[in-house]
Amino acid sequence: MQTSEAIEVQLGGVPARRRREKRIRRFFFAAAATSVIISIAIVGSLAGEAWTFISNVDLGGLTDIGWFPRRGIFDLSTLFVGTLTVAGIAMAVAAPLGLGSAIYLSEYATPRTRRVLKPTLELLAGIPSVVLGFFALTFITPSVLRPIFGDQVVGFNMLAAGIGVGILTIPLVASVSEDALRAVPRSLREASYGLGATRMATSIRVVFPAAVSGVVASLIIAFSRAVGETMVVALAAGATGGSLFGWNVFEPGQTMTAAMAALAIGSDQVRGDDYAFQSLFFLGLLLFFVTLVLNVMSERFVRRFRQRY
Numbered sequence: 001m002q003t004s005e006a007i008e009v010q011l012g013g014v015p016a017r018r019r020r021e022k023r024i025r026r027f028f029f030a031a032a033a034t035s036v037i038i039s040i041a042i043v044g045s046l047a048g049e050a051w052t053f054i055s056n057v058d059l060g061g062l063t064d065i066g067w068f069p070r071r072g073i074f075d076l077s078t079l080f081v082g083t084l085t086v087a088g089i090a091m092a093v094a095a096p097l098g099l100g101s102a103i104y105l106s107e108y109a110t111p112r113t114r115r116v117l118k119p120t121l122e123l124l125a126g127i128p129s130v131v132l133g134f135f136a137l138t139f140i141t142p143s144v145l146r147p148i149f150g151d152q153v154v155g156f157n158m159l160a161a162g163i164g165v166g167i168l169t170i171p172l173v174a175s176v177s178e179d180a181l182r183a184v185p186r187s188l189r190e191a192s193y194g195l196g197a198t199r200m201a202t203s204i205r206v207v208f209p210a211a212v213s214g215v216v217a218s219l220i221i222a223f224s225r226a227v228g229e230t231m232v233v234a235l236a237a238g239a240t241g242g243s244l245f246g247w248n249v250f251e252p253g254q255t256m257t258a259a260m261a262a263l264a265i266g267s268d269q270v271r272g273d274d275y276a277f278q279s280l281f282f283l284g285l286l287l288f289f290v291t292l293v294l295n296v297m298s299e300r301f302v303r304r305f306r307q308r309y
Contacts, residue, residue: 053275077245090163091223102173105117140163140236141155164232173222189207224290
């Protein structure tokens with residue numbers, strides 16, 4: 001008859017194995033805790049100077065004619081409009097192209113074609129953003145936009161910047177959406193084909209709705225990526241010294257990330273208004289919370305609408 005110690009060894013493993021499992025668990029816990037600590041440290045490093053800015057600046061001055069921090073003009077609406085405009089143009093480019101690529105790779109492409117096209121598509125994600133910024137400045141504006149819209153397109157404009165950011169986010173939308181589409185069980189496709197549906201009808205009316213949680217999550221993540229892009233906007237949209245409030249996509253504009261880069265680049269001391277330096281921390285804190293909210297929205301949407309098979 002087995003003793004209780006022998007039964008415990010059989011159920012829990014030998015002591016050496018349990019100690020090894022505890023060490024591995026502690027290591028993974030430390031890795032997860034480190035990421036949380038880093039996030040808290042980022043917020044802590046931004047909060048102090050951000051509070052200095054917001055407590056010393058006239059709140060009425062946060063809605064002014066534009067964003068010119070070196071002159072003490074801090075119109076946040078200019079940056080929000082510029083950020084949303086560029087991100088919206090980027091999603092208008094990335095969403096249809098990325099989703100179309102994902103549906104083709106998942107439902108139409110042969111295995112051999114997929115092995116060639118998917119790495120090629122993901123290669124776009126490896127292109128440095130500064131290269132896409134120069135591409136938007138030297139090709140998209142003079143060779144694509146001006147022949148269509150004429151002289152109303154100036155050399156630096158938000159439309160070219162948005163298209164450049166959209167090209168940058170296409171692989172993100174395509175890769176995440178394609179993984180979500182391929183996760184749909186093949187039995188659903190076979191049932192649709194058995195009812196006489198075409199491949200297009202199956203893709204659009206069966207597979208896509210079944211993977212909608214992953215598809216929407218990819219779009220939210222891509223939008224967050226577009227909001228956080230810096231170099232493409234800084235190069236293609238201009239407005240390095242500041243920007244007037246405006247919705248015209250054919251003219252220069254400013255986003256939150258590009259405003260931070262334009263204000264801090266080239267020197268370790270930000271010169272200008274007394275609180276120009278603190279405005280960098282305030283914008284950084286705003287960006288942190290904007291991306292946090294977008295990621296939380298993505299996670300909640302996936303958990304709520306994810307279908308289990």
